[in-house]
Amino acid sequence: IVRLEGVEKTYLMDRVKVPALRGINLSIEKGDYVSIMGPSGSGKSTLMNLIGALDRPTKGRVFIEGRDISKLSDNSLARIRREKIGFVFQQFNLIPRLTAIENVELPMWFAGVPKVQRVKRAAELLKLVGLGDRMKHRPTELSGGERQRVCIARALGNDPEIILADEPTGNLDTKSGEGIMRILEELNERGKTIVLVTHEREFGKRANTIIKIRDGRIVG
Amino acid sequence: IVRLEGVEKTYLMDRVKVPALRGINLSIEKGDYVSIMGPSGSGKSTLMNLIGALDRPTKGRVFIEGRDISKLSDNSLARIRREKIGFVFQQFNLIPRLTAIENVELPMWFAGVPKVQRVKRAAELLKLVGLGDRMKHRPTELSGGERQRVCIARALGNDPEIILADEPTGNLDTKSGEGIMRILEELNERGKTIVLVTHEREFGKRANTIIKIRDGRIVG
Numbered sequence: 096i097v098r099l100e101g102v103e104k105t106y107l108m109d110r111v112k113v114p115a116l117r118g119i120n121l122s123i124e125k126g127d128y129v130s131i132m133g134p135s136g137s138g139k140s141t142l143m144n145l146i147g148a149l150d151r152p153t154k155g156r157v158f159i160e161g162r163d164i165s166k167l168s169d170n171s172l173a174r175i176r177r178e179k180i181g182f183v184f185q186q187f188n189l190i191p192r193l194t195a196i197e198n199v200e201l202p203m204w205f206a207g208v209p210k211v212q213r214v215k216r217a218a219e220l221l222k223l224v225g226l227g228d229r230m231k232h233r234p235t236e237l238s239g240g241e242r243q244r245v246c247i248a249r250a251l252g253n254d255p256e257i258i259l260a261d262e263p264t265g266n267l268d269t270k271s272g273e274g275i276m277r278i279l280e281e282l283n284e285r286g287k288t289i290v291l292v293t294h295e296r297e298f299g300k301r302a303n304t305i306i307k308i309r310d311g312r313i314v315g
Numbered sequence: 316i317v318r319l320e321g322v323e324k325t326y327l328m329d330r331v332k333v334p335a336l337r338g339i340n341l342s343i344e345k346g347d348y349v350s351i352m353g354p355s356g357s358g359k360s361t362l363m364n365l366i367g368a369l370d371r372p373t374k375g376r377v378f379i380e381g382r383d384i385s386k387l388s389d390n391s392l393a394r395i396r397r398e399k400i401g402f403v404f405q406q407f408n409l410i411p412r413l414t415a416i417e418n419v420e421l422p423m424w425f426a427g428v429p430k431v432q433r434v435k436r437a438a439e440l441l442k443l444v445g446l447g448d449r450m451k452h453r454p455t456e457l458s459g460g461e462r463q464r465v466c467i468a469r470a471l472g473n474d475p476e477i478i479l480a481d482e483p484t485g486n487l488d489t490k491s492g493e494g495i496m497r498i499l500e501e502l503n504e505r506g507k508t509i510v511l512v513t514h515e516r517e518f519g520k521r522a523n524t525i526i527k528i529r530d531g532r533i534v535g
């Protein structure tokens with residue numbers, strides 16, 4: 096469902112180049128459950144941004160459902176992301192002025208879902224992640240782990256085919272983290288493709304396919 | 316070194332009160348190594364903010380080195396924080412326009428440390444946390460775990476007596492997380508008081524004193 100061929104990503108700073116990814120060849124099957132693990136700074140989030148078409152590679156090609164994303168217009172790319180991909184970011188990025196439920200509604204609003212349906216779905220998703228009593232809180236009125244769970248709920252609103260979760264349990268106690276893992280496993284049983292970046296080995300090894308990354312390359 | 320007596324903290328929202336802490340009695344000995352563990356939303360960060368004098372309780376009293384912080388002026392409180400307390404926040408809050416090294420220098424600049432010394436110390440601390448080659452990067456040019464490590468370095472600049480670390484390894488792979496734990500243990504061996512919030516049981520149980528919190532109360 097996602098394929099990367101010869102992908103490189105180099106960040107350019109004033110006088111320095113940072114080669115974050117150095118030649119990635121990767122094929123993710125539809126319906127697979129993949130975990131990506133590796134040291135801090137090894138390129139995991141960069142890789143997730145490319146898989147999720149949030150960024151373009153410096154070299155090489157990225158295919159989503161067989162389509163070369165470098166050939167797509169920004170509009171087509173945005174539509175694929177909106178309809179097909181649910182992204183849980185490592186650093187949250189919730190909208191501070193919106194409540195939890197409004198933040199969860201946002202991708203559905205972009206996708207044209209009518210108000211009544213998206214409020215209902217957003218409320219269900221927040222209850223699913225244990226935030227039924229936090230719906231009206233704004234991000235600054237939530238704990239770290241609560242914000243993380245709002246992000247998880249938000250990623251699921253449009254029932255996406257592919258869920259990309261970058262450290263979704265980094266701020267969660269073991270029990271809440273286990274709850275999130277079970278949501279991901281249940282989505283995978285229903286045919287969704289899951290790509291999970293995690294530093295928790297206990298969680299990472301439950302995936303079907305384990306990818307280890309080090310210094311911008313896939314190893315082992 | 317820090318004492319909380321009958322401390323309560325209630326957040327006020329438009330029509331709702333959120334009792335985040337409901338009667339905390341806690342005494343932290345100088346030089347102790349304390350870990351605080353509990354479910355997401357149970358009040359750990361709220362408690363850390365009170366211990367670190369970043370917030371005032373709704374009821375009860377907080378004493379730092381025997382001084383009731385409600386009796387102190389904002390200036391005196393700010394001076395205690397600057398000189399005595401190093402805080403690693405759960406959600407980072409680095410200054411986006413400053414580089415990593417400038418972010419680490421900031422508390423030292425506030426404390427009046429001369430330029431040459433603070434640059435030297437900031438560089439050493441960044442090397443200590445493995446970011447010697449990332450000093451000129453701004454926060455948006457760093458990975459999640461790298462930002463977290465800049466925050467850890469920043470907390471140590473003024474050689475504080477008390478280090479409050481709220482989930483300092485949430486974004487770090489096991490090896491980097493282990494590195495941070497060893498820095499904290501080494502600081503404790505040198506007499507520093509460590510208060511660590513962590514959801515990683517393996518790390519939490521290495522503390523001298525373990526505090527469990529649930530629904531705003533200390534339990535067990």
Ligand SMILES: Nc1ncnc2c1ncn2[C@@H]1O[C@H](COP(=O)(O)OP(=O)(O)OP(=O)(O)O)[C@@H](O)[C@H]1O
Pocket residue numbers: 229232235236237238239240241266267268326327328333334335353354355356357358359360361362405
């Ligand atoms: N400004 C606020 N207004 C209203 N409620 C708040 C505010 N800040 C925090 N809360 C609530 O207070 C409770 C405790 O928050 P706190 O951040 O202390 O939890 P925590 O134990 O650190 O959680 P986590 O492990 O998820 O970081 C949470 O349920 C949260 O929703």
Ligand SMILES: Nc1ncnc2c1ncn2[C@@H]1O[C@H](COP(=O)(O)OP(=O)(O)OP(=O)(O)O)[C@@H](O)[C@H]1O
Pocket residue numbers: 106107108113114115133134135136137138139140141142185449452455456457458459460461486487488
């Ligand atoms: N905009 C940027 N400019 C320059 N360098 C960058 C930029 N973004 C990331 N980097 C660097 O690229 C490398 C890979 O970053 P990435 O965020 O992919 O790592 P990661 O594996 O997700 O790390 P972590 O586990 O800490 O989240 C890091 O060393 C980082 O410093």
Ligand SMILES: [Mg+2]
Pocket residue numbers: 139140141185261458459460
């Ligand atoms: Mg990352």
Ligand SMILES: [Mg+2]
Pocket residue numbers: 238239240359360361405481
């Ligand atoms: Mg917290």
